[in-house]
Amino acid sequence: DIQMTQSPSSVSASVGDRVTITCQASQHISNYLNWYQQKPGKAPTVLIYGAYKMETGVPSRFSGSGSGTDFLLTISSLQPEDIATYYCQQYDNLPYTFGQGTKLEI
């Protein structure tokens, strides 16, 4: 199985900060990488798919990059509504494994 390692596991930042979350795959997954946002008590929602493609309606301050084994989710200017836990998921090989999550606090 492909292991997905996210870092950091939690991060505290201020409004307006640039925040970067990393996700590393244990083997090459091309661009088959999704990023999700999950707010407390809610279902996960898609932010980024295919490593860099932005889901419709997602604010432009979110961006995804990377390919192969190393990926980034960047929030260019943190907003209060971005408080959430963020997960990466690979869908190159079954099982479609998730990272352990990054809890973002302000």
Next chain:
Amino acid sequence: EVQLVESGGDLVQPGGSLRLSCAASGFTFSNFEMIWVRQAPGKGLEWVSYISVSGSTTKYADPVQGRFMISRDNARNSLYLQMNSLRVEDTAIYYCARVGRGVNSPFWGQGTLVTVSS
């Protein structure tokens, strides 16, 4: 509007069975691979099962292998998860989701709660 609506979650005793359903609308269901994902209370996301567009290929996470069965009815735009021999550790919110490919993004339902307790 794309929608996935899960149902069938309930409180069940250990060793019991439950069948989850997921009703799809707003997209061509038969064109998409589908998965089930679960989230235990206070924990992260765990992939549970996968089914191909035709239903001919299925796969399961090791903890549910041999106890859960995924299926789909493309004529009814529906996905199912038959859960047998349920354990306390199966307690979770279960989400159905479509797999995104190419220009098509993934999409998740709102989830249904399964509680296994005596």
